[in-house]
Structure formats: C-alpha cells, structure tokens
Amino acid sequence: MVNSEFEPRRPVLVGDTADVFLQRTLTILRNESINPVVTIEFSPYRSGVICGIPEVLALLAKVLPETGSEVWALEEGETVEAKEVSLRVKAPYGSVGLYETAICGILAASTAWATAARECVEAANSTPVIALGARHLHPNVAANLDYASIIGSCVSCTTIQGARLAGVTPAGNMPHALVLLMNDTVRAMEAFDRHMPQEVPRIALVDTFKDEAEEALNVAGVLKERLRGIRISTTLERGGVSPDLVKETRGRLNQAGFSHVEIMVSGGFTPEKIRQFMNAEAPVNVFGVGSYIASSPPNSFEADIHEIESRPIAKRGRIPGITSNPRLHRVM
Amino acid sequence: MVNSEFEPRRPVLVGDTADVFLQRTLTILRNESINPVVTIEFSPYRSGVICGIPEVLALLAKVLPETGSEVWALEEGETVEAKEVSLRVKAPYGSVGLYETAICGILAASTAWATAARECVEAANSTPVIALGARHLHPNVAANLDYASIIGSCVSCTTIQGARLAGVTPAGNMPHALVLLMNDTVRAMEAFDRHMPQEVPRIALVDTFKDEAEEALNVAGVLKERLRGIRISTTLERGGVSPDLVKETRGRLNQAGFSHVEIMVSGGFTPEKIRQFMNAEAPVNVFGVGSYIASSPPNSFEADIHEIESRPIAKRGRIPGITSNPRLHRVM
Amino acid sequence: MVNSEFEPRRPVLVGDTADVFLQRTLTILRNESINPVVTIEFSPYRSGVICGIPEVLALLAKVLPETGSEVWALEEGETVEAKEVSLRVKAPYGSVGLYETAICGILAASTAWATAARECVEAANSTPVIALGARHLHPNVAANLDYASIIGSCVSCTTIQGARLAGVTPAGNMPHALVLLMNDTVRAMEAFDRHMPQEVPRIALVDTFKDEAEEALNVAGVLKERLRGIRISTTLERGGVSPDLVKETRGRLNQAGFSHVEIMVSGGFTPEKIRQFMNAEAPVNVFGVGSYIASSPPNSFEADIHEIESRPIAKRGRIPGITSNPRLHRVM
Amino acid sequence: MVNSEFEPRRPVLVGDTADVFLQRTLTILRNESINPVVTIEFSPYRSGVICGIPEVLALLAKVLPETGSEVWALEEGETVEAKEVSLRVKAPYGSVGLYETAICGILAASTAWATAARECVEAANSTPVIALGARHLHPNVAANLDYASIIGSCVSCTTIQGARLAGVTPAGNMPHALVLLMNDTVRAMEAFDRHMPQEVPRIALVDTFKDEAEEALNVAGVLKERLRGIRISTTLERGGVSPDLVKETRGRLNQAGFSHVEIMVSGGFTPEKIRQFMNAEAPVNVFGVGSYIASSPPNSFEADIHEIESRPIAKRGRIPGITSNPRLHRVM
C-alpha cells in the first residue's frame, strides 16, 4: 500500500515541521533511556472520507524498524465515523513519536478535502465533477488537494502533479486570459483548435466579452462538430451562473442544431448550489468545483497512546487499552 | 523585499502545480507569436491581513525578465479590504502567465491564516497568543502556516521551520506522551527539568492523570521557583478548559504560595472563546491556538488582466484599465 | 378641493358597488321614517400617506344636501397615524349611508399606493422615482394607482389618464417588443429617434439581445449626444439588475466618452432593493418602480358613527363622541 | 367564452390606461410600415387560480381582426403553475400591442383575488365562505373583486354588480349603523324583519351594544323560529371573534332551545385563522372574508413575444419559439 509518489520531503523527515516539544521529549527520553513499544491510535473529530493513508505509510516506511512494528489502517477512500480509530501504530516510541504532527496533519487535511469532494459528487448524482481547487491553496499542497479530490470521487483535476498522484488525466480548457489576449472568443477558440493535440477536448469559455448564449452560438457556428462543449463561469457581478441561464443556452443551442455541445459550469459551486441546479433540472454536463473543496476546514486527528509495552493506559478522557475496530486491516 | 527563505520548489517553477489550461494557453500563444506586456491585478474576496507577498516576490524574482517588468504590492501584514488590489504585476504574459495559480494560492492561504491569527490576538488583548496549528494541516505547509501566524501577531509558533521563516524562537513544553511514558506528571517534569537547557521555560502539562488543580500543586511543590508555568488542555470529555477552572487553579496556587506560576491554556480556542475568557476575567497568562487558524477557509484571490500593452481591457464584470490604489508601492 | 377629474362612475352613485346590506338598511330606515344627522369618522388601520380625499369629495359633492352637511379632512398627501381620524362627515344618514363602502374603498386603496410610493421615494433619497405600476393592476384603477403614486412623490407615471389626474407628463421610453420587432437595439433606437417629437427623451432599453454594457456602447456610439439615457431591466434569469452591473456600465460608458448618458433601472425594485443600490453607491439616475406600489395591501378604513343628532354614541370597542383631531380642516 | 357583462370601458379601448411607451411604439412602427403577426405568451409569476380570461376575451373581441388572429387560453378557475403560459395571442402587432398593459393588469389582479378566495375556501373545508372585500378596494374594481371571489369558490359576495357578473345572489344582513340608529339590537332586528322580503334571511349582528352571547339570546327570544342566524364581528379592541366565544354562544343558544340559529363570523379572517377555528372545532356555519382577498398582491403576468411571422425569437432570459402547453385550448 506504500505509494512511491508520496516520497516524504526532507524537512518532514528530520522533524523541522514537527511540534518542537516532540523533539524535546525524544531528547529527555533518550537521556532517561526510556523507549518502550507504544500503541498510538489516530481518530478524526468528524465523520468523513478517510484520505492520506498511503502518504502516511510512505513516511512510516522510512522511519519504523523493520521488525517489531505493526500498522493497521482503514482503506483509503472509505467513510469513517467521528472518533473512529482510522490508523493504529505499534512501534518503539523513539521511532514514531517525532512524526505525530506530520501524520495528524496529512490525515486532517486530506480527509477534509476528500470529504468535501465526495459531498459535491453525491449532490451531482451521476453528473461528473472536476476539481478546480489548486488556485485556492498554497502550491506546496496543490497536488495533495487534487489527489484527495479524486479519492473523493471527482473525475479529474487541474494540476499535472495532482493528476499523476491520483493516476488520472488532468482537465482544463481555456482561461479568460487567452480570450482577452486574442481579443475575441471565436478567434481564441480557433487558435486553441489549431494548436492543441486531438485528444484535448475543445471546450470554449463563453462569458468573457459578450452575452453567454450569443457567444455560445458564435463559437458553435465556427467549430461545429469539433466543439465538445462550452464553459460558463459568469462573474457574480453579472449574476453568476444560474439554472435559467443554462436552460436558455441549452435551448438556443438545440434550436440552432448544436445539441451535441456540452455545458460545463463553474464559479462558487457548493453541494447546496449543485443540488439547486439538479432540483431545477438544469441541463449541466459537468460541474467544476474549486473553493468549496479547498475551503474545507481540516478534520483534525487525535493521536492517543493506548498501550505501553502492551499495558493498557490512557490520559483522562480516554479509555485505556486498544479500541476495538474490526474495519482496520494490517498494512505493515 | 525578497526573502531567501522562500526559495520556490521545483514543481512550482516548472508549472506542475499550475492549472493545466495555463500551460495550454502558453503553448497556443507561443505558436501564434503573441506575447504582449499585460497588467494583472490580484485582489482578495474578503478583507483581512495580507500575507504571502515576500514568498510571491521570491517566485517572481526567478521568472520575470530583469527589464520591462514592474511589481507593486501592499506591505506584508497590512489590513486589506475586500476586492482591494493587493498586488499588481506588469510583465510579458509569457513570463508570468503560468504562475497565476501559484500566486493566487500563496496569497489566498497565507492571508487567511494571518487574518485568523490576528483575530485571536485582538480578542486576547494584551495576553500573548502562541500558534499551535501545525498538526492540523499538511506538513508541506506547516511552516507557511506558522509564518503567517506570526505575521498575524502571534508571539511564537511550534515548528522549527516556521519559526525560522518568521525569525522567532519556537515554543513548546511537553506532550501528554511524555507524562504517559514517565507514568507520572511530577516525574515527567523532573526529567524535563534535568535534561532541558536553562533557556527552555519549565511549563508542566497537568491534566493527564489527575485533577488539574491537584496536579498543579504537586508539580509546584517539587519544582518550586524553577516552575515557570502550567498548561491546561483538558479534553472535552472532561469538560475542556473553562474560566472557572483557571480561576480555581489560580486561587489554589496562590493560597499555596505559588503566585509566580503562570497558566497557559489550549484546546479549541477561537476568538469567541478567548473573548469569553477575557470577559470572565480568567487569569490566563498565555493562550495557545491551533485549529482555528488552520481551519480558516482560504481568502481566494482574483487575478484579472486590466491592460494589454497599456490598453485598458477587462472581462465582463470588471472595469477596464488600472484600478487606482495609492496604498500600493513598487517592490520590483 | 373638489377635482372635476374624479367624476364618480354611475354604478358607484346608484350603489351597485356598495355592500348590499347598506341598501337594505336604507330601505328599513325609510320605512321607519328614521333619518337623523349622524357624524361618521373614517380612520385607517395603519399609518401612511393619506390619499383619495379629492375623489371622495367629488362623490360627496354629488350626494350630500347643500345645507346641514359638514365635511372635515386631512390634506391630501399628508402622513396619517394608525387609527387617526382622517375624514369626518356630518350629514343625514339617508344621504351618506350608502357610500360607506365606496369611501372606505377609495381611501384604503389610494392611501396604500401613495404610502408605498413614498417609501420608495424616501429610500431613493434625491434620485427620482417613476411609477410603472399600471400593468400589475386592473385597468379600471390604473389611473388611480398612477395618481396615488404621484401623491406619494414619484416624479412621473406611465398612463395618460393617470398623468392627467395628477397633472404631470407621462413617462416611458421603449418596450422589449420594439427591439424584437426591429430585430436590433440600435435600429430600434434609430427609428425611435427618427419618429418621436423632440421633447420625448431618447432612452434606450439595452438588455434585449446582447450584453448590456456592450449594447449601451453600441447605442451611444450611434446616437451620441442625442442619447439621453439607457434603461437596464435585465430579467432575473440573467441575474437581474445589480449595483455592480450599473457601476461597470457607467465605467465603460465614461471610458468611451459618454458620461452624459444617464442610467435608469427597473425590475422588481422595492425600498429595500433601492437602499441596497444607494448603499452600494450604484450610479443610478432614475429608479422605475412598479409591482411594489401595486402590491401594497389596502390600508383598510374603519367607518364609525360617533354621534347621532349630536348625541355621543358608539359601538363596543369605540369611545362615544367626536374624536378630537386638530389636524382636520373643514372642506365642505 | 366572451361574456357581455365585461364590456371594456372607453379609456381602456383608446389606450388611456396603457403604458405610454406602447403608444409610442405603435407610432414608430406605423411610420416604419412594420406590422408583423406576432405570438405573445402571457404567464404568471406565481401559481394560483387563473381568473380574468372572459374579461380579456371581451376586450380582444373588440380589437382583433376577424381573420388571421388566434387566441388560446386556460379554463377560467383552473389552477395554473408559476410561469405556465395561460394565454397565447397570435395577431398583427398593430392590433394587439396597445393592450399588453390592460391584459396583464386584468389577469394579475383577478388571478390574485381568485387564488386568495380559494385558499380560504379550502381552509374552511365544507363550511361556506362569503366574500366581503368590497370596502377594502377602490369601487372601480369592487365588482371584479367580487366576481373573482366567486371564481375562487366563495358562495356569495356583497355587491350587486359583482353578484351580477358572477351570476349569484348577493348576501348581506345588517351593519352596526342600523343597530346604532335604532339604538337597540332587538329593535333593529324587529324592523329588519318587518320590512325585508321573505327571501332575505334574518341574520342579526349581535356585538354592537352588549355581550354577544347575551344579545344572541335576546334576539332569538324575540324572533324565535324566524331568526336564521346571528353574526359575530367583535372588534379587536374587545378581543375579536374566537373559537371559545363561538362555542359558548352555541352552548347558551342550545341550552335556551335555539339550536336552529346559525352562527356567522367575520373580522380579519385569513386561511390561517379559519384553520385555527376548524382545528378548534368551533361550530361556525358561515365564514365572512374581506380584507384577506382584497389584500392579495397582484400575481403579475409577463407578456413575451415568442414568434414574429412564425419565426422563433425571444429576448435574453426567454427561450425562442412557442412554449408547449397542452392544457391551452383555442378560444378565438
């Protein structure tokens, strides 16, 4: 289950991103010659879609001793309950203690992103959802965000690195910038068609200069059968995308004989807004979702020691001893 | 204003974390021999504390041509209004276009974190706040999160890398793990005292095994004047930290002659919860805040082209031409 | 104070629009030879802008005996408090009793409309408001509605009959129908300009076929200085009119040198929506308000007998005798 | 389907109640020699009970050319959905264009009134409802209001003209004025009984001077079997009508042997208040409803051109071409 794509970065391995008190603890214990085998259980605050397990395993594979360690985990992408043990590590404290910060962080962020993506996918029913979150978060985690979105059942994402992690083809048509630089939507789309390889679908962004329905007909009139679809991402200042706009554009395209042209929408979509479109029976072919997934607050993980040298123990508020969870399976 | 600590990572520089449609756009424009000088303005959705400018400049310094480019920006840590232009880049589109995703992402995340930190600091009035967010977010951005917390006026943070970026000393006392492994709070504190350098303050975590007030007296009775403070981070299952608990602990410490011992609290603190403690006049000496800062949804940035070769232009919903903002100053 | 424009219609005079029990009452009293002089007081349920007094006087002038009757009233257009006596009629019951239904009805409807208009005018501060309510109510009262809107301080209205009652010039530019029939906004505006007298202001409706800002520039580019203004009345399906749309259109018109072109907006405006536009500093020159005024629920009037032959009397729930109100003045 | 009772008034026919821009449009088109056959569709904003169709047809019968015009409509009194096409007119624009204001106005007002009446009737289950709205609206539309109330399933109304339009007998017993002028409820009722024809039911208003239950017994004791019912319309200042008051009056009447006397209630009844009485099992025989029906805000109608000379067309926000609606049937 270890994925070589998740090679841990050096600062993580040496503990530069760990809470400094963990480094201090290791120093103290070393001086006191204390290094028992402990069992640490990791569990989330809220329910969700577990994500980040392979990345954690890639880290543990670097640091745990080959013998005497055991790791159990849920399956990547499964749903998890609030407070359910999702990962259990049994290892010498000296080998694993330093990575509590990183493990909690990877799981907290990835699980939150995958859960948010799954909510969108479920709201969209069988209509595909593409993850557009990269521009909303720091580039250091853009690929992790895209990977988690795919685990949350999005069909594609926009960064090359994220798509590689998740094993999919990245998606993306054209930015407003291209239309502005070509100074015309139809000319921009003709250039796109001229220079892009055959396998890249021709999808035109139609809200830059003119009325969306008018521009959709303009582009379709030129690219005809080669046009795979249009994307509408109207600014809020101009009313945003609405079910009515999608229906009218669909209607005008169909009347003009362009019923093969698909409609992709983006711009502030949330599960709630997707459901509004579905309930209004807006004829959307693809939803693009960015900020909702990127804005999902981390689903923080607790790391609790439940055994020391197989003796049950726990801090106040926790019940000593291993917490039974038949859904865990051994992964290391 | 370029900070060498913010060396951009390779995948960012080659565009692996960019939206793939930007790479496609560059290909098309190159084939069409189009590469005008454009003016791009970046502005946030919400008001807040601007953060991430030095990191963006470190990136631009690598990619913009030395002559003919201009960059204006707000000062790191200033407050910014919703939709206020915070960064303006004038450069050949072929040099800057690919980095729209990364620039928006750095600013969106950093600004959100710094803003959340500032809210906590303002709620705490003159009581210092320490950032504990690292374990709630992916380790790839733990240092960026800590840096932004300091920009948001926290006095310290917990990761070595984050403290280095921000130019402060990292903070951190002891985890529950140390107490559990030493099997006793007093023994754990004695070991801490034995092995830690003189400059590390002695702060005991007192909620692991016993009643917090009882344990505070136990520890103080042993370390006496050497004890700098105690930390209370009681689990929610045991009622969490409350103003009443802080007051009682303070009262019992004072009655026993330990009025020099400071009280640090942590665990689910938000500006609202900090204000409740301040209003209740709870005698807190330090607040620790983690998940609130890490959970702040990104304050997404819009990147809009407002000029092409000095000619005003804009997509629908924006007003063509440079947006006046006298608070911007030239940084490159 | 009697206005000849308010000639009462025949069915009202013969009592065909009265509650039938009033006719029955008159029959009974005649048979019993009872016809005392009564004092009836009319007062509204809610506060508002009193309207309809001249129309009521035109009716009473037809039916009251020349001697022995007295009528007091508030000034048309004044504000009135809830339950404040607004009209007091002292006359033989046999002459006035039948008209209770009509008097209450005229005052209830007119006062409600004038009040709603006044709310819009106050929200708009010094920006003029035009009444567009005619198409929302039955044509039998379209003129009364328009008259009341002017009493409520609108600057103009759309029906010829209403404008005549109120003594103003009717306002109105072009419907979507004209644009659709000319098949082009610019051509429609050129025809308008060709055939309308000089004193009719040239105001173009710009949301029929194309993007509003684009079309505004098209029309201004052709009519130039002769263009007085544009009207935006975008359908809700296309996002409606918004402060941002007005600002952007204003910005693009100004950049193109058409700062003399005014902007009129219409479509679902209420005092609340007007205030949103004012607070957002949207550069609106004229507000058009229709359904809000027409939808105002009637401010029903109570008609209570307080004296019979100068003897105080009243039904349960009312206090016998004339209700003092120094704001009333004698009008007949 | 044309009803001769709905003779259109002259100002409507000559366009004095039309929006003035329609008259201007006709002038322009005449000068441009443009007069195509158009298809206009009328549809309401909200769902409801369609009303006003016969009145619109009476108008169209006066103005449309005998050949070449077509009119389809829903059945008067049917329920209609929001945005459902309720009326479709195909005619030369020059013949129909001027009447857009009047047609929308008739349908908007009448449909709103009929819908409000129907809500009351449905709340009252099988207890009959009488429309008392005349005094709450302008006398120019009192008859139209009463007609619409009957279309909305009220059993009767109070104006002679309204009852004639709807083909029912008007209802009405006695006003407070009669009691006040006779100075005694029993004497008023005796006079009523003396002078009214046999077919007018004897219904006494019992809340003018004394306790309602006491007065009901007084009147019943005198009129005995000839008393058909009593009406309670207590002012709000005296607590209004309540289920408890009806029950107690019923109980005291029955104990005194007057179980044949019906109880009618009126005064501020709404569907909600009717339901409260029904849920409380108040023994009401007739509900009178006035202001609720008269206060119903107009259900405004959109008039949209969907074809010009059989070619599909529409403004932005609408889909070009005829909107399919199998419920429409041809009426002209």
Add this chain to the structure above:
Amino acid sequence: MVNSEFEPRRPVLVGDTADVFLQRTLTILRNESINPVVTIEFSPYRSGVICGIPEVLALLAKVLPETGSEVWALEEGETVEAKEVSLRVKAPYGSVGLYETAICGILAASTAWATAARECVEAANSTPVIALGARHLHPNVAANLDYASIIGSCVSCTTIQGARLAGVTPAGNMPHALVLLMNDTVRAMEAFDRHMPQEVPRIALVDTFKDEAEEALNVAGVLKERLRGIRISTTLERGGVSPDLVKETRGRLNQAGFSHVEIMVSGGFTPEKIRQFMNAEAPVNVFGVGSYIASSPPNSFEADIHEIESRPIAKRGRIPGITSNPRLHRVM
C-alpha cells in the same frame, strides 16, 4: 433580626424534611466523634432580590449554640448577584449540618418569589401592584409567598396570614362566586356595600354576566361616590383584559361623570404584559399579579463548606477559604 412570626414547624426542627443523607452523616460523625466548627457559605444561582433571611434566622436561633456561633447575612430585600455569598454560618457542624436542606429551600423559594414580584413592580413604574398568588401554590406556603411578594415591593396581598407576616393589610374585593350567587352584579355590589365595614374599599368585579363597560356604568350609577373602583379580569375566552378595553371603559365612565372610579386589572399579568399596558398608556390604577410570581422557578442556593476549624478547604470547583463580601453584616 429574628422575627417571631417565623416560628419553625416541628418536622423542620427534627429533620423530617431534611435530605436523609444529612441525618446519616450526623450519625456517622457522632460515632467517629467528629464535630469541628465549620464555615458554610450560601449563594444563589441567579441574581435577584434576597428574601427569607429572617425565617432562616428564626430557625438558627433555635438550634445554634449561644456561644461560638457567628452568622452574617445580606439585608432582606436587597438585590443579590449570581453566586454572591448571601449568608455565612460559622458553627459546630453537629448543630447546623442537618438544616442545610431547609435553609437552602427557604432562601431558594422566597428569593425567587420576591424577585418576580420586584420585576412586576418595576414594570408598573409608580402604579401599585397587588399580589394574588395564593391560589396558585400549596396553602402550606401561601403566606410565605405573600410575604415575599411584599418584600418584592407589592403594596398588598390576599391572605390574612401572609399580610400578618409582612405587616400590611390584606386586599381583596369580590369573587365571581358572589355575583353568581346574587345572580346580578349590581345586587352583589349593593350587598357588599351594605355589610362590609367602612374601611373596606368598594371595588366591583364587572365581567361576570355582561359587557364590562356596560356593567361598570350600571354599578357606578347605583353606588355613585361610594364606588372606589371596578376590577376587570375578563377570561381569555372573551379576549382577556386589553389596553383598549381599559381605555374605552375609562372613556365611558368619564363621559358619564364617574371619573373618580378607579380601574384595577388582573388575569395573567407578567412584567411583559404590564409593560405593554404602560406603553399603550392604558389608564390602569392597580395591577393584580398572581401566577407570574407563584410560577417563578426557585433560585436554588449552593451551601459550601469553606473552612473547617478556620482552615481553608473546599470541594473541587470552589476556592478554599472565606469568600470576601463586604456587603454582609453580622446578624447573630
């Protein structure tokens, strides 16, 4: 400060109304020969008007040893803050421990009642309030309830025993029963006038059989100057008492020359309802309040040991040692 009226009942003295675990505790301590002097502090959960101190002192005077005991308390009727120490008893535990239940109970109930009464009095501004609570609570505490109402600033109460405790004259006019048994309000009032001593004010209850305003005039017409006032306590089934009813009755009384007749109201009055009457400027002369005061939930008191033999101590959640409160003064 000990009031002989508050003679404690025998079951309280022997502990039959105490929590049984207190009796068990005394047995255990006696067997263990433990009987230290303790300091117990009593404090309420909520803020309010302290009441019950004299009754508690009457109890303590019976049970505390003459020497070596100390009691401090707030002044009866003062306002007290939430958690403020209101009573402090220093005595041998064996003498005072058994009475913790009774002391808490007396203070909790009395303070709640006095506080509720004070709220009514403050709402009524300078209009007097009479306590009518007796029939809403068990007769064993009716007098205590009335006493507390007077402490809360009511001017009188209805029970003889309560008035004696509080040192006032009881108030009360006539019940509906008297009117029903005399079968007529005027006859009942005449009998009252005949048989009651001169000093009992003549106040007629006027809502039993007839309209209140009508009956008020009837009674005033007979008793004339001897009538001190009327009381209105209309049932909710008949609309309850309302500001409008009071105003109308006042108006009709004044018009008939009976401006000396006062109006007392009762029936479901709360501070909120009193404020509504005051805001509506209803001419009320006396408010009667019953269930609101009787329904006040007890303001429970905590009894905490803070010293044992002058050594600070406390259970978890309390701060050991005497709690400073300069408002306490020594009473025993």
Add this chain to the structure above:
Amino acid sequence: MVNSEFEPRRPVLVGDTADVFLQRTLTILRNESINPVVTIEFSPYRSGVICGIPEVLALLAKVLPETGSEVWALEEGETVEAKEVSLRVKAPYGSVGLYETAICGILAASTAWATAARECVEAANSTPVIALGARHLHPNVAANLDYASIIGSCVSCTTIQGARLAGVTPAGNMPHALVLLMNDTVRAMEAFDRHMPQEVPRIALVDTFKDEAEEALNVAGVLKERLRGIRISTTLERGGVSPDLVKETRGRLNQAGFSHVEIMVSGGFTPEKIRQFMNAEAPVNVFGVGSYIASSPPNSFEADIHEIESRPIAKRGRIPGITSNPRLHRVM
C-alpha cells in the same frame, strides 16, 4: 380515598391562607341568608399528571356536611387534559366556598410536580429516577413535593416525611460535607460502611477532592464487593457530568474488575439532559433529579360554579351546567 397522612393544618382550616375576599363573601352571604347548594368544577390550565386529590379529600372530609354533599374526582396519578374537569364538588356554598384557594393551590402545585417527575421518568426509559428536590423549595412543602414525585413515578425521594406520605423508603448516600469533614473520600466511605445499617446501600460520592475516575477506583479498591455504587455530581465549574465521563469511569471500573459497581448521576438533570445521556448510551444506573421537578411552574386550576341549586349557570367565557366527563368517579 381519604389519607390520614394529609391532616390539614389549622391556618388552612380557619381560612388564614384563603384569599380574603372569600371570607368577605361568606360574611355577606350569611347576612343575606343566602346559602344554596352549588356545583363547582376544578380544571387545570395545561395537561399533566393529576396529583393532590387525597390531600383535597382530607380537607373536604373535615368541612363538608355529611349529607347532601357529593364529590367526584379523577384517579390520583392519571393523566389529565388541559381544561378537563378533574374535581367536582356539590355542596352548600357556605361549607365549601372558603376553601377554593386551598383546593386550587394543592392541585396546582402537586400536579405540576408530578407531571415534571413523570417527564423525567419517561425520558429515562427503564432506568430508575430518584427525586432530590427538597433543597430547592420551602421546607413547608418539601414532603408534598416528594410525595408528588413518587406519584409521578420516581422510585424514591430524600425526605423522611415525603417518603412516609408516599409509602416508600427514603434514599440518600453521602454529602460533600462528610467527605470534607473526613478530609478524604476513602476514609469517609469507610466510616459510612462502619456505622450504617446493613440495608443502607454503600454509594460513594467521588467528585469532592480528586478526579472522579481515579477516586472511583480508590473507593472500589477498598470496599470491593460491599460497594453498591458511586455517585457523580461534578460541579459545572469542572464540566458537570457528561456521557463521556460516565463511559470512561465505567470503562476504568470494568478494566479493574469492578463491573458490579453502579453509577448514579445528579446535577442539573432535565428530561432533555436525560435523553442526551440515553441517546449517547451512557451506562447510567440511577438518575437523580431535583431542581427540574421543583422548578415546574404551578399548573393553575380554575374553580367555576356551573350550577346553583341544580340550575345551570356560569360566568361569561364558561358554558352553564355540568361539564360531562365520564372519567370522573364519585369519591365522597
């Protein structure tokens, strides 16, 4: 059905706790020689569990004449509807009139308490509930409160007098005072065990000095099989009792081999809080409820005369004559 335990107190019998107007009424009627047999019906404002019937009967048995009186009542502990007649007394007014205040008061208070207790018992499903209300109300009614709690289905109560009235054994373990005076929880429990009779269950209060779970293990370790249970009543300042705390304590007790030790909880329990514990599957063995029952506002009773000498009569708002209720049965 007369219970000798409910001996009425002298002030009640002589009318010192009655509303003084009842005494005045009796004086007047005596002077007028009026003393008819009346039928008075008592009914509550709200639905609930009827309680107080035996106490009322004990009073009536003392005052009603042996012949000619009849009393009907509901069964003690039955549910009663709002306004349902619960008690009907037919007797000479002179014998019963004075006791209206006391009868209403007994029923109002007792019914409210029994109802509140029943709500708790229903929320707790089959887990037993003990009434701890005595310290929240005046000692004069502590026994009545406890009796009513048992009628409301609590299994026990804390006062000796209340338990005697209800025919149960009082419950109660130890107060914080015992622990404080013994200065140690284990020592307090050992003394309890030494001196209490065998039949008193050994239940330790474990929240006075130390962590509850820690202390539970301490006590169980000493008393072993003799320990029946522990009680947790943690102060709110320390987080109160929570489902998590109960679960953890249960878990630690079981792990240490003390699965026989029961857990009782108390402190601010309401039906809502009990339901939260039940829903969270907290392993509670006994709930203690005090302030919720004692805080129940009285369910006031109306006393209405419905017959005088068998003639139907009633005040306004009531229907004359006996109100049929087949659930009543004759008790005297």
